[in-house]
Structures are given as structure tokens and as C-alpha cells.
Amino acid sequence: MQQSKNVYNFNAGPAALPSAVLDQAKLELTNFNNSGMSVMELSHRSNTYEEVHNATIDRMKQLLAIPDDYEVVFVQGGASLQFAMIPYNFLRDGKEAGYILTGSWSEKALAETKYFGTSYEVASTKNNEYRNIPTVTMNDVKENSAYVHVTSNNTIYGTQWKQFPQLDVPLIADMSSDIMSKPIDVSQFDLIYAGAQKNLGPSGVTVVIVKKELLEQANDDVPTMLSYATHVDKNSLYNTPPTFGIYMLGEVLKWIELQGGLHAIATNNEEKAAIIYDTIDASNGFYVGHAEKESRSLMNITFRLEDEQLEKKFLQEAAEAGFVGLNGHRSVGGCRASTYNAVPHEACLALSEFMKTFQQKNG
Ligand SMILES: Cc1ncc(COP(=O)(O)O)c(C=O)c1O
Numbered sequence: 205m206q207q208s209k210n211v212y213n214f215n216a217g218p219a220a221l222p223s224a225v226l227d228q229a230k231l232e233l234t235n236f237n238n239s240g241m242s243v244m245e246l247s248h249r250s251n252t253y254e255e256v257h258n259a260t261i262d263r264m265k266q267l268l269a270i271p272d273d274y275e276v277v278f279v280q281g282g283a284s285l286q287f288a289m290i291p292y293n294f295l296r297d298g299k300e301a302g303y304i305l306t307g308s309w310s311e312k313a314l315a316e317t318k319y320f321g322t323s324y325e326v327a328s329t330k331n332n333e334y335r336n337i338p339t340v341t342m343n344d345v346k347e348n349s350a351y352v353h354v355t356s357n358n359t360i361y362g363t364q365w366k367q368f369p370q371l372d373v374p375l376i377a378d379m380s381s382d383i384m385s386k387p388i389d390v391s392q393f394d395l396i397y398a399g400a401q402k403n404l405g406p407s408g409v410t411v412v413i414v415k416k417e418l419l420e421q422a423n424d425d426v427p428t429m430l431s432y433a434t435h436v437d438k439n440s441l442y443n444t445p446p447t448f449g450i451y452m453l454g455e456v457l458k459w460i461e462l463q464g465g466l467h468a469i470a471t472n473n474e475e476k477a478a479i480i481y482d483t484i485d486a487s488n489g490f491y492v493g494h495a496e497k498e499s500r501s502l503m504n505i506t507f508r509l510e511d512e513q514l515e516k517k518f519l520q521e522a523a524e525a526g527f528v529g530l531n532g533h534r535s536v537g538g539c540r541a542s543t544y545n546a547v548p549h550e551a552c553l554a555l556s557e558f559m560k561t562f563q564q565k566n567g
Contacts, residue, residue: 212551215529216359216504217381218401220546224462225455236451243451248444257441260454267460270390270413277412277435278445278453283380283399286410287313289430290353290376290395291320293422299350302326302373306365307334307358308535309378314353326352334361336499340369349373351394351418357382359402360533362506362540363499368392374418382503383411384460385545386470394418400449402503403545405456409449460545469545476543477502479552483559490563494538508538515539518562525558 213220236243239252246253261276270276279285295301295317303314305328317323326345327338345352351374357364359381368375374394383398390396394415401407414432428434434442463469481500484491484507494506509515519539522530532538541555 211526211528212554213528214541216540216542218407219542219544222459222546225459228455244448248441248447253447256451256454260450263457267457267466268390273416275414275436278440278450279410279412279435280446282410283378283397286397287316291317292426292430293432295321295350296423299348300324300346302345302349302352304340304354305330306337306355306363307361310355313378335494336496337363337365342371345371345373351376357501357503359504360536361494362501362504363495364501385473385503387466400453405453406449408446409453473502476549476552477505479556480505480541483556487563490567503542503544505541506532506538514566522558527555
């Protein structure tokens, strides 16, 4: 049997899962709920699976305090398929879709609209290398907007919205990298989507929370599998859902409840991020954060070292010391520590110590 290996997992996604959840999954892997088989082997039409499925939807609703006039569905294709499904369903003739650009993922979301209709940039911080979150008001939004799209947390650049714009048009948010990291007011949004592989579970399941009022306005010439209505009408069981991923999501949500819910999770995340940001800020410029302070993400902490050689050395020695996933995204380089819900305090403290020692030796 393979020996377990202790590492500090700072991967950006797929990312760390709570160890208690992995232990639970291991425990019931071959005999789920006394069915004599794994949850992966159950029919998705069986009562045993449907209980898991429905309990997971209920937990999503409870934890995020999702109002009754919203639906929760599980789809596949990752957040990237949502980039296309959103304009396919909601961009109508005579309307335009507005996108707030705060990084590569919002650029990709905007790029997909060209297959379906007309879109425009509401605001962009590209000129500032995506170091900040813009201020957006209705003055920036065209009157004929079908919706405005925002990326709540910019996984690559390490910035995060603290307050969302208040607009008179439907607001759609990609929350892939900060959903369930803090309480949110769902009623501010008409649609929220998130790939699971950061704070929710393994990759393969994508959560969509959509307001019924928006659904009523959806285009009706959308292929069956790409229409939100299909998944809503069939309770995310139109075709075979990613059953194991949904089971794991349910277990992660139970774990969040055990931590004390989203307020407790948010406090934890603030403390963890502060450990690393404080180390950066106290380094006299040895470590330089990418994001402007007021736009800093509590999920992805991006920073650089003064020269590239030193940065390479830092990343190499960190990897040797058991820190996994500290390389910045391949498109921007630098360093990035992703401190999602399941990353323990202990990992952040260890990274801080490592950073301080590295600076003492090389500063
Ligand atoms: C904010 C954000 N949006 C979208 C994506 C793309 O997600 P997926 O790989 O599930 O398509 C990612 C992936 O890291 C992301 O961080």
C-alpha cells in the first residue's frame, strides 16, 4: 500500500479537499449506505442516489440562503461551458450582453458571446494588469443590456469583488473560485455559476443558481442539453449526472455545516489570507503582491519576487519543502498561493515561515 505523504496543497484548482471528507468517502467507497456498492455504481434513478442528489441541492439552498424564487441545478462542461450557455439562453435579438473584465476568465466569457449575439465591455482593468476591481455604475451599462456578467474572484490575478455593482439589469456572476467561501446575498444576482473544483468538490460538476424570472425570459431555440430549462424541469436528472461528484459536493457541504457555516468559514479564510499577506507586506519589498490592497483576493494570493532567478529558486525550494501549487498561472508567471476553504491554517503558517526563512537567507 502506498504510504501517505504530507504536503501543503496550494493548488488553484482542482484544489485541496477537506481531509475529513476524503476519509468519509474512503470509508463508504465500496458500500455506500449499506447498498453493497459504491455510490458511483448506483443507478441515478435509484432512491438511494436520489436522496444524495436532493439532500445536496437542499444543503446548497440552506448554506447560501437561496431564496425560493431561485433554482439550483447541476450541469457538466465546467464553468467554461457556462460562458456559452449564458448568451445562448439569455442574449436575445436587439439586446447586448455587458461584461466587466477583471481577468482572463472574464475575457474568455466575453469571447464566447460572439457565437450568439452582440456584447460589449462594461469596464475593464486590463490597462492596470488586472490589479484592481473597477467601480461600476448604471452609467457604464447600456440600456438595452440583456445582462451584465461579472467574475467574483479572479483566480489568475488574485483580485476579488468586495461589493457587487447595483444595476437595473440582470447580474450574472462566475463564482467558480470563491463560492461558499463567505455568505453572499443571492438576491443581488439573477444567475450564479461555479465549477466545483475549488471550494465545492472534485471537478466534473458545475453548480448553477438561477432566478425563475430570468428563466422565463430564456430563448426557446436552444438545444436540449444546453437549455437551463431542461435541467430545471428534470431536477438535474435529464441525463446521467456526475453522481460521484454530486455525492462529494454533498459531503463538502456537510463539512461546511460542521465548521459552523459560511460566517465561520469566512472568518477562517480572512485569517488564513492575512497570514500570507502580512508576510508579503512585512518583507520590505522582497515579496511584492500583484493585486492592489483593497482588491486583494482571500482565495488566490498572487505575488512576485524581485528578480526572476530568485523567484525560480523560491519556487523550487518551496516545492522541495512540500509546498504544492505555488507557481503562478502559466499565462502570468510569478507565485500564487490558493487558500480555499479546505486549506488549513497550519499550511498558511508553514508557508509564512518558509517565506520568512527564504528571505533571511536570500534577502
Ligand atoms: C473564475 C474561473 N472561471 C472559470 C474557470 C474555468 O473553469 P472550468 O475549468 O471548470 O471550465 C476557472 C478555472 O480555474 C475559474 O477560476
